[in-house]
Amino acid sequence: MFEQSQEAYAKACGLSSTENGDDLPGLLLNWGAGSLAAASHAQDPQTALKLLEEAVIRFRESISFDRGDVAPHNGLGDALVAKAEWLQRGGDVASAATALQGALGDGYGAALRIQSTNSDALVGVAEASGAQARLAASHGDSAGAAAAWAAAIDAYSRALLRPEALGDLAQRSDVRYNLACCLVGAGRLEDAAVLVKELVQSGSVDAAEVQTDAELAPILGML
Secondary structure, eight states, X not given: OHHHHHHHHHHHHHTOOGGGTOOXXXXXXXXXXXXXXXXXXXXXXXXXXXXXXXXXHHHHHHHTTOOOOHHHHHHHHHHHHHHHHHHXXXXXXXXXXXXXXXXXXXXXXXXXXXXXXXXXXXXXXXXXXXXXXXXXXXXXXXXXXHHHHHHHHHHHHHHTTSGXXXXXXXXXXXXXXXXXXXXXXXXXXXXXXXXXXXXXHTTSSOHHHHHHOGXXXXXXXXX
16 A cells, blocks of 8 residues: 555655746645655565655655754654664664764754654754763763763753643653653753653653663662
C-alpha cells in the first residue's frame, strides 16, 4: 500500500504545476510524510534509510517553494532524526551526528525561525539535542554533551509554556518525562526527581516504569 501511494504521489506531482494553481508544495509535503511513515515500519536499515532519504528529498523540495510553512521543516527534522537513529545503530556515528545537525538547522531550527513558539519544532529540537547529548556522552565528549543537554532542557521548557499545544495529558506527560531524563543527563538530579515524583503522584507515569528506566537510575534513591 505504501508503494502504491508513493507511485500515486509521483504521478500527481508530475501532472501538477503551480502556474495552474496546483498545490505542488503540499503534494511534496504529503509524499515526504508518506515516505517517513513507510520508513517507520521498515525492518532493516537498507530499506529504512532509502525511504528516509526519499522523505528528505521531498521535504526539501516542498521547502524550496518558500511559503513560510513550518510543516515541511518539521517533517525534514523528523526524517533526519530517524535517519540518525538508523545510522547510529549501524555504527556510523559521524553520519548520525551530521544528520542530527541538519535536523536542528534546516529542520526544526528553520521552523522556529518562521514561528518561534511552534510546539512541534520545540519538541523536535529537544529530542534532537537529547540525541546529540547521548551520542556525545557515549564517546566521552562531556563538554558537547553538556551543551546539548542544556539545549534540550531549554527547548522542552519552552514547549511546556504552552501545554495545551502539546496534545492530550499522555502527550504532555511524555514531554515532562523526557525533560526529566534530560535533567538527569545534565546532572540536575533534584529538579529531575521533583518532576518524576509529580508525574508518578498524578498517575501519569507508572512507578514500575521509572524503576526500570536506566536513564533515571541516578535519582531512584531520591524518589
